[in-house]
Amino acid sequence: MEIRDILQPEAVVAGLKAPNKKQALQELARHAAAVTGLNERKIFETVLERERLGTTGVGSGIAIPHGKLPELTRLYAVFARLEKPIDFDAIDEQPVDLIFLLLAPESAGADHLKALARVSRLLRDASMCEKLRGAKTADGLYLLLTQTEAQAA
Amino acid sequence: MEQIAVVNVVLLISGLLVLLGIASSLIATRFGAPLLLVFLVLGMLAGEDGPGHIAFSDYRLTYLIGSLALAIILFDGGLRTNLTKLRGAVGPAIAMATVGVITTAGLAGAVATYIFDIPYLQGLLLGAIVASTDAAAVFFMLHAGGIQLRQRVGAVIEMESATNDPVAVFMTAILVEIILAHGAMSGGGVETAIAIAGRLTMEASIGLVGGLLGGFAASWTLNRINLPGGLHPLLVIATAVVIFSLTAVLHGSGFLAVYVAGLILGNRPMRAAASIVTVNDAATWLCQIVMFLVLGLLVSPTRLLAVLAPAAILSAFLIIFARPMAVWLCLTPFKFSNSEKGFVSWVGLRGAVSIFLAAIPTLSGVPGADLYFNVAFVVVIMSLIVQGWSLTFAARKLDVALPRVTAPARRVELDLPGQLTLEMVGYPVASSSAIMNGGTLPRWARPAFVIRNEAVVMPAESGALQVNDTAYYLAPPARAAQLDTLFAEHTELLSTDEPFFGEFLFDGTVPLKELAGFYALNLGPAMADMTIAALFSSRFDDSPEVGDHLRMGTAVIVAREVSEGVVTRAGLQLAASPEDAAVSTVRAGFSRLRRLVGLR
Numbered sequence: 001m002e003i004r005d006i007l008q009p010e011a012v013v014a015g016l017k018a019p020n021k022k023q024a025l026q027e028l029a030r031h032a033a034a035v036t037g038l039n040e041r042k043i044f045e046t047v048l049e050r051e052r053l054g055t056t057g058v059g060s061g062i063a064i065p066h067g068k069l070p071e072l073t074r075l076y077a078v079f080a081r082l083e084k085p086i087d088f089d090a091i092d093e094q095p096v097d098l099i100f101l102l103l104a105p106e107s108a109g110a111d112h113l114k115a116l117a118r119v120s121r122l123l124r125d126a127s128m129c130e131k132l133r134g135a136k137t138a139d140g141l142y143l144l145l146t147q148t149e150a151q152a153a
Numbered sequence: 154m155e156q157i158a159v160v161n162v163v164l165l166i167s168g169l170l171v172l173l174g175i176a177s178s179l180i181a182t183r184f185g186a187p188l189l190l191v192f193l194v195l196g197m198l199a200g201e202d203g204p205g206h207i208a209f210s211d212y213r214l215t216y217l218i219g220s221l222a223l224a225i226i227l228f229d230g231g232l233r234t235n236l237t238k239l240r241g242a243v244g245p246a247i248a249m250a251t252v253g254v255i256t257t258a259g260l261a262g263a264v265a266t267y268i269f270d271i272p273y274l275q276g277l278l279l280g281a282i283v284a285s286t287d288a289a290a291v292f293f294m295l296h297a298g299g300i301q302l303r304q305r306v307g308a309v310i311e312m313e314s315a316t317n318d319p320v321a322v323f324m325t326a327i328l329v330e331i332i333l334a335h336g337a338m339s340g341g342g343v344e345t346a347i348a349i350a351g352r353l354t355m356e357a358s359i360g361l362v363g364g365l366l367g368g369f370a371a372s373w374t375l376n377r378i379n380l381p382g383g384l385h386p387l388l389v390i391a392t393a394v395v396i397f398s399l400t401a402v403l404h405g406s407g408f409l410a411v412y413v414a415g416l417i418l419g420n421r422p423m424r425a426a427a428s429i430v431t432v433n434d435a436a437t438w439l440c441q442i443v444m445f446l447v448l449g450l451l452v453s454p455t456r457l458l459a460v461l462a463p464a465a466i467l468s469a470f471l472i473i474f475a476r477p478m479a480v481w482l483c484l485t486p487f488k489f490s491n492s493e494k495g496f497v498s499w500v501g502l503r504g505a506v507s508i509f510l511a512a513i514p515t516l517s518g519v520p521g522a523d524l525y526f527n528v529a530f531v532v533v534i535m536s537l538i539v540q541g542w543s544l545t546f547a548a549r550k551l552d553v554a555l556p557r558v559t560a561p562a563r564r565v566e567l568d569l570p571g572q573l574t575l576e577m578v579g580y581p582v583a584s585s586s587a588i589m590n591g592g593t594l595p596r597w598a599r600p601a602f603v604i605r606n607e608a609v610v611m612p613a614e615s616g617a618l619q620v621n622d623t624a625y626y627l628a629p630p631a632r633a634a635q636l637d638t639l640f641a642e643h644t645e646l647l648s649t650d651e652p653f654f655g656e657f658l659f660d661g662t663v664p665l666k667e668l669a670g671f672y673a674l675n676l677g678p679a680m681a682d683m684t685i686a687a688l689f690s691s692r693f694d695d696s697p698e699v700g701d702h703l704r705m706g707t708a709v710i711v712a713r714e715v716s717e718g719v720v721t722r723a724g725l726q727l728a729a730s731p732e733d734a735a736v737s738t739v740r741a742g743f744s745r746l747r748r749l750v751g752l753r
Contacts, residue, residue, distance in 0.1 A: 050671060053659060053663050053667055053668065053671075054657060054658050054659040054660060054663065055658065056657060058656055058657065064656070066671070067671070068670065068671060091658050110673060110706075110707050112672075112673065113672060113673065113707055113708060113727045114727075116656065116727050117651060117656070117727040120651070120656045120727070121651075124652075
């Protein structure tokens with residue numbers, strides 16, 4: 001499972017503007033709708049439903065919202081760096097500015113978990129996050145997210 | 154002068170034997186051999202037929218050592234038992250200790266009569282001798298394998314072993330009396346039976362009362378009288394011996410009395426608890442070693458050979474038929490599951506008590522008493538080998554152990570003189586412990602100081618804990634042990650490069666069904682309507698601990714915060730390592746196969 005298999009360059013946003021968690025998720029859903037061709041509202045509701053079980057703000061300013069949609073045929077991701085960090089009810093109660101949205105087909109099962117684990121591992125790397133916060137453009141972000149793993153492998 | 158030389162030689166030999174016992178424990182644990190068996194074999198090797206050539210046949214001394222050792226072991230067992238854990242185990246344990254023992258003795262007696270071709274009364278005597286499970290063996294073996302039994306099963310087995318000795322001792326004594334009187338008492342059967350039941354009730358009542366009084370008196374004395382530090386543990390052990398012997402002198406059951414006294418003392422606030430437990434631990438070890446060594450010395454292995462085959466048949470009958478029958482009879486009314494009954498049946502460990510009871514006919518001068526002793530010895534060895542060795546395996550197979558591997562905690566406990574509400578506990582800090590991986594300290598634990606690089610650092614300056622620190626806390630004695638879970642090493646949770654408590658955090662109130670949808674968890678039929686907290690409660694017997702974890706498909710749920718025995722927050726480790734997944738697939742296959750065959 002590699003990031004470049006699930007993340008397209010056009011699904012990366014630098015400087016997303018959102019005042020709170022709900023609107024940030026709405027914005028991400030809009031971008032996800034653009035790459036997947038699915039209904040924006042449906043995506044938003046799926047992700048929000050998952051947040052109700054427990055926050056996906058994993059700490060250190062990172063959130064990994066996710067959900068399963070029966071209409072999908074493969075995994076899709078959207079990455080956004082927020083212009084300003086927002087409150088996300090994160091585990092460590094710190095504001096969040098790096099959000100990686102992951103959407104999986106209903107049948108994904110283990111693949112979905114592997115992808116989540118992969119993303120989580122990538123964003124746990126403090127120097128990676130530092131670079132992501134310093135990158136100027138969406139292209140820069142995309143390169144960072146996809147290149148490191150080529151080096152690692 | 155010659156007398157003195159003899160004493161010195163005896164001391165030398167005794168000391169060497171105990172040292173050998175301690176050394177052999179190192180080897181035995183490596184092979185998973187039951188330690189008590191090792192001590193017994195060591196005694197046999199040192200004995201008349203072994204290379205040691207020590208001729209020892211003092212039944213009276215053996216009886217004395219055995220009584221003392223059993224009293225101390227039973228007392229220690231009571232002392233370590235949390236009374237709240239006995240909930241629901243008292244009834245079944247008493248049924249097993251009475252009806253169970255009598256049933257086992259009757260069945261074994263009938264078979265013994267046939268196998269050895271002896272009169273029924275003598276067969277019954279043999280049955281009575283091997284009827285009771287052994288507290289020394291049970292207390293020891295249940296905790297040796299690193300497993301934690303489900304509360305009810307563990308409590309029933311322990312309590313049964315602690316309370317069934319009086320019945321077996323009594324049956325043995327009565328039967329010896331009858332045999333010596335040449336069946337003179339066998340006339341009025343019903344009257345005799347009533348008289349026997351009456352005396353048994355009497356002995357048990359005196360034992361119970363003696364234990365209660367003794368326990369409270371010991372607790373009161375210990376907490377009110379100021380003694381030089383080292384005398385507290387000694388006071389406790391001496392009191393135990395007095396409770397045992399005084400009750401026995403008063404025609405009560407001394408064994409029952411010391412166990413009850415231990416229960417009382419151990420469940421009340423206790424001064425110098427740490428040193429008492431430590432000294433008791435050492436005393437119990439010494440008792441186990443000495444008792445089994447002496448029993449091994451006493452037997453003549455060459456004479457065992459003569460009864461080996463028939464005694465082995467009797468032993469097999471006990472293990473395969475008599476014990477399971479008795480267990481089924483006693484535990485079915487209490488609604489134990491088949492696997493629970495199966496395990497309790499399998500763990501009918503025989504030990505010192507049986508050998509020791511076999512000494513009674515010899516001491517009383519029953520003709521042909523050698524037979525009882527030698528047969529009891531073979532039965533005990535068979536039980537230790539067959540049941541002792543397979544105990545951990547059986548517990549896992551029959552699913553009566555908690556899904557948790559317990560590593561011994563490296564806790565340092567310090568008594569704080571002047572009060573009973575707080576003690577100091579210290580732990581070495583390991584990188585694979587919950588506390589270093591996001592676990593939180595309970596509110597009642599107050600940081601005292603940290604030892605870092607051989608210097609004492611106060612909490613204000615220490616900051617976050619570091620690996621290789623030793624952290625000290627003030628905590629209520631009753632709760633201090635709960636900190637063990639935070640400092641225990643949990644390498645299995647770090648088998649992947651995922652965080653200890655997983656990526657995502659959930660409240661204990663989240664229903665599993667909702668999680669299952671997102672993370673492809675394998676839910677069993679009974680789990681569908683449970684919350685995370687309920688799942689942990691059911692799998693860990695209402696006492697989940699931080700770091701307890703359950704694999705569900707490829708994901709693992711880890712208890713992160715536990716409050717009053719309920720998981721309030723749990724983490725989800727997403728992907729297990731591929732090897733683990735393969736193993737769990739194979740396991741799942743096996744359990745499906747078992748269900749197909751109808752074993753569960």
